[in-house]
Amino acid sequence: MSAILDGALPEAAPLTRSYWHLVARQFRREPVALASAAVLLAIVAAAVFAPWLAPADPYKASMLRRLLPVGSPGYLLGADELGRDMLTRLMYGGRLSLLMGVVPVLAAFLIGTTAGVAAGYAGGRINMLVMRTLDVFYAFPSVLLAVAIAGALGPGMSNSLIALTLVFVPQVVRVAESVTTQVRKLDYIEAARMSGADALTIIRVHVLGNVLGPVFVYATGLLSVSMILGSGLSFLGLGVKPPEPEWGLMLNTLRAAIYSNPLVAALPGAMIFITSIAFNLLADGLRSAMDIRK
Amino acid sequence: MNMNTASPEPAADRGGPAQPLLTVRDLKKRFPVRGHPFEREKKFVHAVDGVSFTVAKGRTLGIVGESGCGKSTTARLIARLVEPDSGSMVFDGDGVGEFGGMALKAFRRSLQMVFQDSFASLNPRLTIGETIAFGPRAHGVPAAQASQRARALLSRVGLAPDQFASRYPHELSGGQRQRVNIARALAFDPRLLILDEAVAALDKSVQAQVLNLLQELKAERGLTYLFISHDLHVVHYLSDEVMVMYLGQVVETGPVERIYGHAAHPYTRALLSAVPSMDPSRRTERSPLAGDPPNPINPPSGCRFRDRCPSAQAVCSAQAPALLETVRGRGHWVACHMNDPLSGHGMARAEVAA
Numbered sequence: 001m002s003a004i005l006d007g008a009l010p011e012a013a014p015l016t017r018s019y020w021h022l023v024a025r026q027f028r029r030e031p032v033a034l035a036s037a038a039v040l041l042a043i044v045a046a047a048v049f050a051p052w053l054a055p056a057d058p059y060k061a062s063m064l065r066r067l068l069p070v071g072s073p074g075y076l077l078g079a080d081e082l083g084r085d086m087l088t089r090l091m092y093g094g095r096l097s098l099l100m101g102v103v104p105v106l107a108a109f110l111i112g113t114t115a116g117v118a119a120g121y122a123g124g125r126i127n128m129l130v131m132r133t134l135d136v137f138y139a140f141p142s143v144l145l146a147v148a149i150a151g152a153l154g155p156g157m158s159n160s161l162i163a164l165t166l167v168f169v170p171q172v173v174r175v176a177e178s179v180t181t182q183v184r185k186l187d188y189i190e191a192a193r194m195s196g197a198d199a200l201t202i203i204r205v206h207v208l209g210n211v212l213g214p215v216f217v218y219a220t221g222l223l224s225v226s227m228i229l230g231s232g233l234s235f236l237g238l239g240v241k242p243p244e245p246e247w248g249l250m251l252n253t254l255r256a257a258i259y260s261n262p263l264v265a266a267l268p269g270a271m272i273f274i275t276s277i278a279f280n281l282l283a284d285g286l287r288s289a290m291d292i293r294k
Numbered sequence: 295m296n297m298n299t300a301s302p303e304p305a306a307d308r309g310g311p312a313q314p315l316l317t318v319r320d321l322k323k324r325f326p327v328r329g330h331p332f333e334r335e336k337k338f339v340h341a342v343d344g345v346s347f348t349v350a351k352g353r354t355l356g357i358v359g360e361s362g363c364g365k366s367t368t369a370r371l372i373a374r375l376v377e378p379d380s381g382s383m384v385f386d387g388d389g390v391g392e393f394g395g396m397a398l399k400a401f402r403r404s405l406q407m408v409f410q411d412s413f414a415s416l417n418p419r420l421t422i423g424e425t426i427a428f429g430p431r432a433h434g435v436p437a438a439q440a441s442q443r444a445r446a447l448l449s450r451v452g453l454a455p456d457q458f459a460s461r462y463p464h465e466l467s468g469g470q471r472q473r474v475n476i477a478r479a480l481a482f483d484p485r486l487l488i489l490d491e492a493v494a495a496l497d498k499s500v501q502a503q504v505l506n507l508l509q510e511l512k513a514e515r516g517l518t519y520l521f522i523s524h525d526l527h528v529v530h531y532l533s534d535e536v537m538v539m540y541l542g543q544v545v546e547t548g549p550v551e552r553i554y555g556h557a558a559h560p561y562t563r564a565l566l567s568a569v570p571s572m573d574p575s576r577r578t579e580r581s582p583l584a585g586d587p588p589n590p591i592n593p594p595s596g597c598r599f600r601d602r603c604p605s606a607q608a609v610c611s612a613q614a615p616a617l618l619e620t621v622r623g624r625g626h627w628v629a630c631h632m633n634d635p636l637s638g639h640g641m642a643r644a645e646v647a648a
Binding site: 192206 | 373403420
């Protein structure tokens with residue numbers, strides 16, 4: 001016994017089961033989430049590799065091929081109001097639409113988590129100041145807010161990304177703050193304070209690990225909202241400008257064809273729908289996989 | 295069993311065995327109550343109202359009292375998890391946080407705390423090895439050495455390191471988790487360990503094991519305990535001195551046998567008579583005390599216990615009793631007018647006056 005205590009301890013067995021290991025194992029048991037992940041992967045791959053995969057040029061118009069129906073030879077998903085290949089444009093459109101979905105949420109996740117954790121850990125007046133300031137943003141519906149900010153900044157891709165980020169930051173802050181406030185009261189934070197560790201170390205080791213999970217899941221749920229809002233901005237002419245392919249914009253330019261060729265006109269909407277549903281189901285799957293304390 | 299090899303800086307005794315390890319003077323803390331926004335007067339809960347005591351080296355001071363009497367707040371004030379409004383502390387001769395005294399950081403390292411909720415006091419995302427190693431690592435001990443120390447501590451508290459170091463808190467039982475919490479508290483070689491209801495949530499057999507472990511550790515490492523509990527049996531078993539608290543104040547303090555045998559304060563007597571007896575012939579039919587503790591926002595004038603006290607008299611509402619040493623028991627202090635012959639209480643003992 002004393003030999004063991006004098007330092008001749010056998011080396012620690014390698015830590016095989018980290019937390020994310022357990023989450024991954026749990027996640028593999030969720031068929032719906034796995035299917036959603038596969039669908040998303042396919043859509044992302046199609047968008048990323050569009051220049052190599054797409055059958056045609058997304059900008060090449062032809063008056064002869066205007067509004068070809070779905071299933072026309074050579075044009076699998078038909079052609080749009082300017083005779084451009086729909087399949088090609090949907091693949092290219094995914095690039096901007098997914099960017100609209102991912103970039104604002106990622107930015108809001110980084111900014112919002114930092115602010116929320118800081119406010120939640122500081123507590124008291126600082127917390128109140130931050131949260132009440134952000135409550136101002138809650139006075140507006142998120143669509144209205146996005147339109148207002150994008151309108152004020154002027155149309156354009158980067159401006160709509162900024163507008164969407166600003167819409168999501170308060171929401172992420174609120175989630176991060178509330179989880180942090182809960183975690184901060186727990187005894188293990190007090191025990192860590194007893195050890196004399198400084199606040200940053202405690203946040204890094206004890207707070208972030210327990211806060212990032214829920215915030216991450218929440219942010220995953222925002223991906224679909226962001227994509228839809230981004231498409232909405234483009235639809236209103238505040239985001240991407242024609243002739244760039246983007247699902248929301250395509251929906252707008254094709255809306256005149258809704259009576260003559262409804263199937264083609266609905267395709268961009270269908271893509272938005274499928275992608276956002278897949279994001280949501282993925283978020284649900286992550287949520288239950290990350291809850292390993294069952 | 296030489297544990298000091300695992301610790302770079304063994305706790306130094308400065309004042310010798312006669313000097314108390316911790317002296318607390320007039321500790322006070324009130325918490326604001328959120329009232330009506332238009333109310334003029336701000337209300338406060340006087341959670342701890344002028345608590346003073348000393349803990350001798352290598353002894354165990356048990357703090358008892360019903361829930362809400364300020365036991366846990368006192369512990370948190372001592373640990374400086376909550377900043378006291380006023381009051382001073384002297385740790386082994388050094389004024390804590392005073393000019394020329396002991397720095398708060400050094401004081402904090404000299405005492406550690408074990409909490410009641412064994413689950414909430416462990417980070418669910420860290421393995422227990424990482425949890426124990428966190429403190430030393432935060433103070434710059436290299437990772438390998440810190441985890442080495444964590445493993446040594448785990449084996450000392452009776453958990454095989456190979457089996458437990460890489461487990462997560464939810465994979466452990468309550469007793470095992472509390473052992474982990476004790477191991478974590480020991481990682482700094484503290485001199486004072488505050489045990490805040492540390493065994494209250496455990497079932498009796500596990501409780502006994504953990505208590506025995508605590509006794510062993512105390513003897514082995516020369517620890518001093520501040521043992522907070524509402525369980526009078528456990529306090530009797532573990533403590534050398536007992537301090538009884540009521541509504542944020544000390545009502546009685548003294549050696550454990552003196553308190554359990556010759557309690558002088560009516561509240562302590564009521565508290566002790568509420569303990570169920572193992573002897574059926576000594577069963578009590580009547581509840582020893584009626585009513586709930588009064589509202590700590592507006593405590594009664596004079597003696598705080600007077601509206602539940604069976605022998606309250608006019609003097610009790612006029613004046614708060616001071617904590618005075620009884621004549622018969624050395625080191626036995628009571629805050630009751632009946633103990634003070636000059637108080638004017640009709641039941642103040644005559645022999646005290648003599």
